[in-house]
Amino acid sequence: MDEAALYDRQIRLWGLEAQHRMRNASILIAGMRALSNEVCKNIILAGVGSITILEHGTVTEEDLGAQFLLRQEDLGRNRGEAAAEKARHLNPRVKVVVDQEDIAQKPDAFFAQFNVVCLTGCSPDQMIRIDHACRETKTGLYIAGVHGFFGFIFCDLTHHDYREEAQEPATERGKEPETTITQRSQSYDSLASTLEATWAYPKPRALRRKVSPLFFAIQVLWQFQQEHGGRLPQSGHADDLAAMLRLRDARLKEAQVDGSFVDDELIQTLVGSASAEISPVCAIVGGFLAQDILKTLSGKDAPLLNYFMYNGIEGTGLVHHVQKTQA
Structure with a gap:
């Protein structure tokens, strides 16, 4: 073909x-x-x-x-x-x-x-x-x-530079809509800098409009790997769950986030299936x-x-x- x-x-x-x-x-x-x-x-x-x-x-x-x-x-x-x-x-x-x-x-x-x-x-x-x-x-x-x-x-x-297309409505009957192309650019933050972000939102409800609790849960998972030679937490291991909860508390405090934002259930579920695809x-x-x-x-x-x-x-x-x- x-x-x-x-x-x-x-x-x-x-x-x-x-x-x-x-x-x-x-x-x-x-x-x-x-x-x-x-x-x-x-x-x-x-x-x-x-x-x-x-x-x-x-x-x-x-x-x-x-x-x-x-x-x-x-x-x-x-x-x-x-x-x-x-x-x-x-x-x-x-x-x-x-x-x-x-x-x-x-x-x-x-x-x-x-x-x-x-x-x-x-x-x-x-x-x-x-x-x-x-x-x-x-x-x-x-x-x-x-x-x-x-x-x-x-x-x-x-x-990153990219083109953004938009269709303008036709000004006269019978004419096709006009397509305008705008050149835009966007700068990105490094991974390390995003991991150092502080939020300082007083209430979890306000923070939820900005970021998912899963964002912090994944960071906690990475911290666990760094402390345990790269391995993931294992389902049914009480020590692994306790370590994840401890890291959760420390990460939220560091990020100036209310401690209830990432609940125990989310961490427990993540630990229970961390190595599964x-x-x-x-x-x-x-x-x-x-x-x-x-x-x-x-x-x-x-x-x-x-x-x-x-x-x-x-x-x-x-x-x-x-x-x-x-x-």
Whole structure:
């Protein structure tokens, strides 16, 4: 099939120039998880230039529960290599490369070769390090994860220029509406600076209009990982739950947030499913993430600014603009 015909719907949506930018883009997907499967599927079908899958781990039984790019016969193989074999069949026009090294061994300069870097399953320390490296070279960065019923996305594009289209109503009968194109730009805060944000809202109800309690719960989860060698809390471990509640109290106090804002039930549910990947949650968060990556590459319309929090229990997906200094 001719390439223009293959991507006809996308060209109509984004325009030929935007499709050309995507066709020449290079994307890094670090960490092959169920969420990464969804992202790879969507951006490969959209016709990006190349994807590099960075993964040093091997396929286990747990991976087969939610990762649709893996099969029983892949047990013991490198996760990235096994997933890439199936991913290439989705769109042979997209180059899929596998790098089996550990991301912890990659120098900062490694990430500069990509247009967009997408991290899943990384440790909090690696997230902060790589975000700093990407900001130095103005490389777009997305960090995402799914923990049971909950999912998150963080976006840092450093500084991003994009076009915003709007249709003006026709001034005369019989004439078509006019489309105006406005050039806009947006600056982004680093991951580290958003983690230092203080809120100082006197009442939880007022704060809920600004940010989800899940935003702080995910931060507490990262702090737990930093204190426990990178591992996630385990369901049924009373000591892990106690540690998470202690970290919750300390984080809210540091952020000048009312202690009741993140209740015990949310922390308990997060602890109970932190290491689980639930397919529908991965599909929702992965679909949002892939669409936003494509939006960034196309340069059309504003990408995510700068957090997306998905709560599968409530069925809510909320976007939050978090800065170090909150208004």
